[in-house]
Amino acid sequence: MSDPDPDTIVGEFFALKRETDADFLVMQVGDFYEFFGEDAETVADLLDLKVSQKSAHGSDYPMAGVPVDKLTPHLKALVERGYRVAVADQRETADGHERAITRVVTPGTLLETSDADAQYLVAVVRTDAGYGLAFADVTTGRFLVTAVGDGDADDAADRVFAELYRFDPVEILPGPSVRNDDAFLDRVRERTDATVSVHRAEAFAPGRATHLTTEQFGPEALDSLGLDGGRDDTPEVQAAGALLSYVEETGTGVASSMTRLRRYRGDDHVELDATTQRNLELTETMSGSTGGTSTQGGREGSLFATIDHTVTSPGKRLLAEWLKRPRQDRSTLRTRADGVAAFADAALAREGVRESLGDAYDLERLASKAASGSADARDLLRVRETLALVPTVADAIESDPTLSASPLADIAARPDREAAADLRERLDALVDDPPATITEGGLFRRGHDDDLDDLIDRHEAVEEWLDTLADREKRETGITHLRVDRNKTDGYYIQVGNSETDAVPDRYDRLKSLKNSERYTTDALDEREREILRLEERRGDLEYELFETLREAVAARADLLQSVGRALAELDALASLSVHAVENDWVRPELCESGGIDVEAGRHPVVERTTEFVPNDAHLGGDRRFLVVTGPNMSGKSTYMRQVALVVLLAQIGSFVPAAAAEIEPVDGIYTRVGALDELAQGRSTFMVEMQELSNILHSATEDSLVILDEVGRGTATYDGISIAWAATEYLHNEVRAKTLFATHYHELTTLADQLDRVQNVHVAVDGEPPSSDGAASGSADEGDGDVTFLRTVEDGPTDRSYGIHVAGLAGVPDPVVERSRDVLEKLRAEEAIETKGGGADATKQVVFDVGSGQLQTRDDGDDAPATGASDEDPAGDRLDEETRAVLDELSGVDLTGTSPVELMNRVQAWKERLDE
Numbered sequence: 001m002s003d004p005d006p007d008t009i010v011g012e013f014f015a016l017k018r019e020t021d022a023d024f025l026v027m028q029v030g031d032f033y034e035f036f037g038e039d040a041e042t043v044a045d046l047l048d049l050k051v052s053q054k055s056a057h058g059s060d061y062p063m064a065g066v067p068v069d070k071l072t073p074h075l076k077a078l079v080e081r082g083y084r085v086a087v088a089d090q091r092e093t094a095d096g097h098e099r100a101i102t103r104v105v106t107p108g109t110l111l112e113t114s115d116a117d118a119q120y121l122v123a124v125v126r127t128d129a130g131y132g133l134a135f136a137d138v139t140t141g142r143f144l145v146t147a148v149g150d151g152d153a154d155d156a157a158d159r160v161f162a163e164l165y166r167f168d169p170v171e172i173l174p175g176p177s178v179r180n181d182d183a184f185l186d187r188v189r190e191r192t193d194a195t196v197s198v199h200r201a202e203a204f205a206p207g208r209a210t211h212l213t214t215e216q217f218g219p220e221a222l223d224s225l226g227l228d229g230g231r232d233d234t235p236e237v238q239a240a241g242a243l244l245s246y247v248e249e250t251g252t253g254v255a256s257s258m259t260r261l262r263r264y265r266g267d268d269h270v271e272l273d274a275t276t277q278r279n280l281e282l283t284e285t286m287s288g289s290t291g292g293t294s295t296q297g298g299r300e301g302s303l304f305a306t307i308d309h310t311v312t313s314p315g316k317r318l319l320a321e322w323l324k325r326p327r328q329d330r331s332t333l334r335t336r337a338d339g340v341a342a343f344a345d346a347a348l349a350r351e352g353v354r355e356s357l358g359d360a361y362d363l364e365r366l367a368s369k370a371a372s373g374s375a376d377a378r379d380l381l382r383v384r385e386t387l388a389l390v391p392t393v394a395d396a397i398e399s400d401p402t403l404s405a406s407p408l409a410d411i412a413a414r415p416d417r418e419a420a421a422d423l424r425e426r427l428d429a430l431v432d433d434p435p436a437t438i439t440e441g442g443l444f445r446r447g448h449d450d451d452l453d454d455l456i457d458r459h460e461a462v463e464e465w466l467d468t469l470a471d472r473e474k475r476e477t478g479i480t481h482l483r484v485d486r487n488k489t490d491g492y493y494i495q496v497g498n499s500e501t502d503a504v505p506d507r508y509d510r511l512k513s514l515k516n517s518e519r520y521t522t523d524a525l526d527e528r529e530r531e532i533l534r535l536e537e538r539r540g541d542l543e544y545e546l547f548e549t550l551r552e553a554v555a556a557r558a559d560l561l562q563s564v565g566r567a568l569a570e571l572d573a574l575a576s577l578s579v580h581a582v583e584n585d586w587v588r589p590e591l592c593e594s595g596g597i598d599v600e601a602g603r604h605p606v607v608e609r610t611t612e613f614v615p616n617d618a619h620l621g622g623d624r625r626f627l628v629v630t631g632p633n634m635s636g637k638s639t640y641m642r643q644v645a646l647v648v649l650l651a652q653i654g655s656f657v658p659a660a661a662a663e664i665e666p667v668d669g670i671y672t673r674v675g676a677l678d679e680l681a682q683g684r685s686t687f688m689v690e691m692q693e694l695s696n697i698l699h700s701a702t703e704d705s706l707v708i709l710d711e712v713g714r715g716t717a718t719y720d721g722i723s724i725a726w727a728a729t730e731y732l733h734n735e736v737r738a739k740t741l742f743a744t745h746y747h748e749l750t751t752l753a754d755q756l757d758r759v760q761n762v763h764v765a766v767d768g769e770p771p772s773s774d775g776a777a778s779g780s781a782d783e784g785d786g787d788v789t790f791l792r793t794v795e796d797g798p799t800d801r802s803y804g805i806h807v808a809g810l811a812g813v814p815d816p817v818v819e820r821s822r823d824v825l826e827k828l829r830a831e832e833a834i835e836t837k838g839g840g841a842d843a844t845k846q847v848v849f850d851v852g853s854g855q856l857q858t859r860d861d862g863d864d865a866p867a868t869g870a871s872d873e874d875p876a877g878d879r880l881d882e883e884t885r886a887v888l889d890e891l892s893g894v895d896l897t898g899t900s901p902v903e904l905m906n907r908v909q910a911w912k913e914r915l916d917e
């Protein structure tokens with residue numbers, strides 16, 4: 001279909017459509033915004049609109065529209081689905097009207113959000129110097145940059161994704177060099193729900209980006225980036241500049257609320273890679289995931305949902321940010337914990353503060369609305385009411401001896417109280433209950449502006465005259481059924497009932513007749529009507545003008561609003577931590593300089609809410625740096641390890657922790673990896689991913705890190721898995737020296753405790769007893785683990801057996817670990833742990849051994865080993881009961897290559913249950 005004549009409305013639409021690369025264009029046509037053509041059909045489908053046909057030059061075009069005042073919710077709905085929508089507004093001109101695209105609404109620049117969450121737009125730039133990331137939340141004016149550089153490229157990319165996962169952006173602008181990197185973009189789509197938008201490559205150019213960044217944030221901003229040496233080509237600046245130009249070009253007009261460029265560095269922060277953030281279920285649980293493109297689970301049941309008691313949206317955002325960004329810096333952590341402790345000790349005063357905070361509005365968001373010119377009088381009133389809380393909250397803190405002696409007093413004192421009072425006073429000009437529209441007057445109190453007061457006086461005088469007119473006329477004419485009113489078509493009129501129309505004086509001019517009455521006007525009334533219309537219009541105009549001035553004054557103080565907002569948010573977040581600590585009997589952790597992690601009677605912060613939790617201790621440090629955690633299935637190994645990680649993490653956001661006592665030496669990173677088999681149960685991971693992540697841990701963790709390995713190696717054949725786990729343990733112990741918890745069902749690993757100095761065994765006892773801290777699991781068969789565990793059969797031949805090690809190598813697991821895995825495998829084989837039966841070239845070898853004793857044994861036919869060939873002439877056969885034989889038969893019949901690990905696991909589970917009976 002060729003484009004219609006541009007002189008028609010449809011033609012104009014298509015002409016404008018060519019100017020934009022947005023997904024949809026919506027164009028104002030009088031009182032409606034219309035989509036045409038394919039846009040109309042798609043949007044109508046998405047938003048459930050009616051499609052009609054618009055004719056232009058003999059062709060019909062689909063058309064779907066919404067009334068002007070309904071545009072915002074529809075835009076929001078489209079943008080929240082990830083689309084970018086260009087909006088063409090209609091403007092009156094001398095000869096008719098013209099239409100032009102005034103803005104492009106995108107997920108990252110949508111202002112009309114009702115969601116309390118941060119809404120980040122991010123630009124990612126890659127240069128030879130590494131990655132630069134810039135994040136902006138236009139709804140709050142936050143603007144952050146960071147560099148992710150050095151080290152090898154894979155590491156850097158991993159860290160970029162850790163940041164992306166942390167910020168959970170809604171829209172991503174990939175720079176020129178990442179834009180064509182399919183692997184990168186695939187990972188973006190896999191790891192985030194963000195819309196990927198392509199922004200002009202020139203916007204990322206260093207010179208231009210520096211210019212824009214300097215213009216926006218001032219030359220000091222670049223100094224703060226450490227660029228005073230004249231270098232301006234850093235990837236951070238490129239990302240920042242591109243982001244600024246994008247925001248500007250979408251026409252949202254919020255740039256002025258972005259007052260401060262903040263750079264954050266990784267140094268003080270605790271490394272939490274994306275997998276760890278997900279595994280620890282910080283803000284979302286994993287169970288909701290379906291393995292599709294989304295990485296999002298449910299929020300309910302996450303650590304955040306459990307500990308969040310904030311009463312404001314900014315407080316909620318800040319607490320979530322803290323959780324995703326724990327810190328090492330002891331003084332920051334102590335200051336926060338001091339605040340939590342003070343709030344915990346002064347419960348009454350705390351509740352007073354929280355009650356006041358409950359009346360606070362989202363100042364950061366309001367500052368952005370003021371800057372973009374979209375704030376109405378009610379918004380400015382919210383600013384006023386929130387600013388008024390500054391002294392209230394500060395007084396509440398100062399008047400309590402505990403709170404006033406704590407860092408909370410400093411937080412409350414941080415905002416410029418005088419400036420806040422000044423702005424609040426200016427806002428006192430607004431009436432307490434302003435109308436929703438800002439063009440029709442009624443916004444200001446008297447005393448704000450002399451001209452306005454004059455107008456109001458005259459307006460009110462006329463209104464008074466009109467209000468009393470009916471009484472005067474009744475008195476003068478003697479008519480009883482007489483009233484004065486106003487409507488759109490007749491304007492002001494005097495209405496007289498039919499029975500009394502005879503008494504109407506000559507000066508009444510009849511306007512119209514109704515069924516039971518007549519309507520009149522008079523010269524005097526006409527005159528007053530003209531006057532009141534004039535006054536209303538002038539008042540509306542003047543008030544709008546005054547309002548814009550006031551709104552600009554508020555926008556000009558965006559920095560003040562942000563600092564007040566931030567202080568209130570911090571108080572809210574700290575109070576929230578304190579509420580949770582008090583309600584759940586948490587204790588303040590002691591942050592020590594050395595000594596590792598020492599938790600007494602610790603609990604899992606989420607599980608303890610729903611379960612009668614059995615507390616347990618954790619000691620990691622000194623010669624107990626590496627704990628091998630064993631215990632039967634479902635005994636609580638995973639929970640125990642996560643609990644340790646979460647206690648450390650909570651301590652490192654400044655929170656109290658779920659324990660009877662805790663001493664924590666802050667860690668520089670928390671790394672977790674859950675074995676592929678356990679993740680496969682959630683339908684998403686592969687052994688390759690498991691090995692890549694193990695590799696990442698082995699490369700990134702340091703002596704000061706906490707590493708949690710949960711059944712790593714389980715995703716491959718037994719000996720392969722043991723070998724990898726074994727070698728990784730040695731490497732973590734000897735080279736990395738990280739504090740490590742390693743849960744495994746490979747009891748062989750418990751023997752490592754004898755060989756490596758700092759490795760210790762712990763096991764989870766069954767029947768709900770707390771795990772004894774030093775119980776070496778090896779050699780004891782009393783752990784309720786079942787005496788016999790059947791491990792999977794393996795095909796003969798070296799390739800198959802070392803398949804897992806091969807993959808580990810491919811995934812980038814350090815060479816020494818891969819080599820060592822092969823050694824261990826050889827050793828295990830040499831110890832004849834693998835008993836082979838049958839002799840044919842294509843015979844399947846059965847692997848069976850007793851791990852209950854912790855010993856690897858060689859058995860001959862005729863010994864009392866479980867038979868594996870399970871044939872009729874099996875000599876052991878007559879000593880086995882029927883059920884066992886049936887299980888063995890099934891075992892030998894398993895098609896290994898054709899069965900998924902999950903299915904295998906399920907079958908083994910079922911066999912085990914049958915054998916246990």
Ligand code: ADP
Pocket residue numbers: 607611612613614615616631632633634635636637638639640
């Ligand atoms: P494993 O990793 O050993 O298979 P999990 O850690 O998955 O076991 O725990 C199994 C179940 O036991 C989970 O439902 C968990 O909530 C519960 N659980 C774990 N540890 C405890 C504990 N200390 N007290 C009470 N319940 C627990």
Ligand code: MG
Pocket residue numbers: 637638639710
């Ligand atoms: Mg587990």
